[in-house]
Amino acid sequence: MPTMHARPRYARSWGVLAAGAAVLVTATTVGAPSNAAGSDSHGDRHRKHSRYEKIQILSFNDFHGNLEPPAGSSGRLVTGHTATGADTTIDAGGVAYLAKHLQLERQQARKQGRHTITVAAGDIIGASPLLSAAFHDEPTIEAMNKLGLSVTSVGNHEFDEGWKELRRMRYGGCIDDGAGANNQNSCAAHRFKGAKFDMLAANVKWSKGKHRSLLPSYTIKKVGDAKIGFIGMTLKGTPDIVTAAGIKGLTFTDEVKTANRLVPKLKRKGVKAIVVLIHQGGVPAQQSYTLPNGTTTQVNPTYDYACSQGGSLIAAQSPILPIAAKLSPEIDMVVSGHTHQPYVCKVKDPKGHYRLLTSASSFGRLITDTDLTYDKVKGDIVRTSVKGANLPVTRDVTPSPTLLSLINTYENLVRPIASKVLGRISGDVTRNDIGEGEQPLGDLIADAQLADPTTAHNGKTAQIAFMNPGGIRADLTAANSPYGEATGDVTYDEAFTVQPFNNYIVSLDLTGQDIYDLLAQQVTGANAGSHKILQVSNGFSYRLGSTGAVDGSVTLNGTPISKTATYRVATNNFLQGGGDGFGAFTKGTDVYYGGLDIDAFADYLQAHSPYTPPTTATRILP
Known part of the structure; x- marks a missing residue:
């Protein structure tokens, strides 16, 4: 059963875990420890002969092109409540801060001998602020390349400009859009090369032909000595919330049936460690708060309330729950999104065993840090080892200069339109x-x-x-x-x-x-x-x-x-x-x-x- 995740480095609140078209196979080791990161040759030899591999999965969702720190309530997290029940908050988000926090988490993991990979659960682009949208979200894809994203599922907003544009986001190229004639400008800074990370769409199929997926259904990543399969999906209801013309010729299939049919394919490739990245989510239950006078009132939940801090499982009507409960028992954890809510919870699989279900709010305000153990003899994740927590992307660290440079480039290009x-x-x-x-x-x-x-x-x-x-x-x-x-x-x-x-x-x-x-x-x-x-x-x-x-x-x-x-x-x-x-x-x-x-x-x-x-x-x- 998932357990509490705690580390001494940051003073943070940790969640108590109560509860296709082509196949991409990556042979490159992701996040291998190095001597510079705190490993030593003796420790490396010990881990090489050890049966178990320690793995860190960093995840986020619903970034929506928020390159600059989001403003207002979109850029805050609820951390507690005052004596009157009012929210206490912290500012969070911004891609330069997200990149820095990811870097710090990876460094900490490597010092502890853990291998690390960064993944996401859709809506990385779409419904974006002007800084990204004015350039067809090319800056956000470039930002994800620079911060080290390895794989993401697509979400409904990846279809905002249609499936052809989504494929361009993955594979690159420019649009002849009149150099800003309609307040958009493709390849304004340089030729757009596309995503260096995998974009998965297992349940987005061509309506005709061999029913192949629009983008790859899954990818296999080698993380240290571990082989982990990632299945990526958007919600089945995507056609109800996107423009019909942009998905013409596509069919969106059932999430559970799609993922479960892929499990045997992964196993035939020798992959038993499986993670689902799905753009569908849940909503935390309302939080009760007792005032000094003894009166109990309802307040906005803190970012770590769901399944922690006294909070129950996410609301029973949450659409992710029946999906998570029916996914094959061979699937080890579920990274979700879409509802813009924070939670790190446990759900039971069809055999009654617990597995982790996570979501990291939205706009780059949180990172979910999941630690697990991989059994190299069985070739699978030790389910009872899986533990995680949502970590705030605070703005009290030095932002990534690489990402600040990217933002500055596009700020200069967009200014005549924006102002x-x-x-x-x-x-x-x-x-x-x-x-x-x-x-x-x-x-x-x-x-x-x-x-x-x-x-x-x-x-x-x-x-x-x-x-x-x-x-x-x-x-x-x-x-x-x-x-x-x-x-x-x-x-x-x-x-x-x-x-x-x-x-x-x-x-x-x-x-x-x-x-x-x-x-x-x-x-x-x-x-x-x-x-x-x-x-x-x-x-x-x-x-x-x-x-x-x-x-x-x-x-x-x-x-x-x-x-x-x-x-x-x-x-x-x-x-x-x-x-x-x-x-x-x-x-x-x-x-x-x-x-x-x-x-x-x-x-x-x-x-x-x-x-x-x-x-x-x-x-x-x-």
Whole structure:
């Protein structure tokens, strides 16, 4: 059974562990100890003849191109709580700090005679800040090469620009994109050579042909004398949360069946030590906290709360749990992601034996350090030896100069795009709920999409616009002035941080019944457990009930919509393809693609400057 992981070097909180297309085979030893790292020849001879090999696996997930230290809550970790129950936090993340912490962990491992490898569980790129996205995420791939990533699974966001672009990320090459004509510039610094690390997509198959995988299904790494197989997968539900056009011709298969079918293949190659890297995850249970007066309240969990510090296993409805419980008993541990949550937990395999399940939050704020013993006689991991903990990527170390140099190169290249002022806001425009799920920033984005002239088609202009809340990634803060601009000025960088996907705005015809179906899908079906309230444009309103819009309450410019009439609707191509469980969008007819969402947002800000956000809900009514 996994046990507590503790080392004396850092004063940190340690988690108590209660609970394809081609095959890549790497013959190179990863992380071999050296005399410079603290080994001596006598110790090396002893380990060479020892039955057991000590291994360190460092892992992270959901980096999302955060090269610079992420700001606000995205760049903090909850470490505890005050007497009033308020969070105490530390700043964390930034690729130069991530690289330094990885270096320090590897050095410590090698001094202790352990071999080491660094792996990840998807969404390394996509939904990235402008510094990476302006260059098609090439800087992030280069950063991963420099910090020593060996292998990752793909996640859903690796498909943001489509499968062809994902393969370019792996194998390299340049895009003829007009040298920044659309605020993106491939190969701006030099020719892009692609990833030096393996990218795995075991459950992403070509729909036709021999059902081969888009990228390799697994890779075998020699870590010291140990041979470890890594199987990489994204979540089966990826088609529901990415743009349909970007995955055309692909099929996403069941995670458990896919991994379990690969186990015999690995065993036939003499590999019994198997690790799954999967882009699907869980959510820690809420943390209870007792105030000095004896009152118990619910607080935000600390980064090491799940399965530790009194915390229970991650919430029972977490989608990773049934996957982890059904994976073959031959699989020794599971590195997960997608939910941006921190946990180091134990789960039982089908034979009732415990194995480790980990996730390192997001944006490079945590590293999971897993230690294990490899039995060279059996050729397998000693399951009871597996132990791990999440380690904060603090900013109190000297950042990696190599990564700082990379960041500086791209900061200079992106500055002319990033610093352009688009307009002004009179106050903060936030994602805060001002009633029934309506958000001030959601109102602004929906209005911008409605006003976008590029979606006009066949003499028809949009009457209603819908925006998915998950596509709104940050607030607009009036006081934020990264380029020295005046208070209230909104730069392209800030606007892009709000909408980083480069989605197209699409217009289409929907019937009134289709619109009622859309509004019902916010709180039913795939969204019954976690509601997704669409943001809507000015002039459109309705009353929200437990199963959708109250019948007869849906109006356009004060007039109830007719379920048999046709309306012209604008939205992004993600929703138009049925993303986020909104299948009613796929019933649309006369579909027409306009310009990019970020351009519509920028144009609207310029035309309505200074913009004053609403303070009460006027579109979604109780």
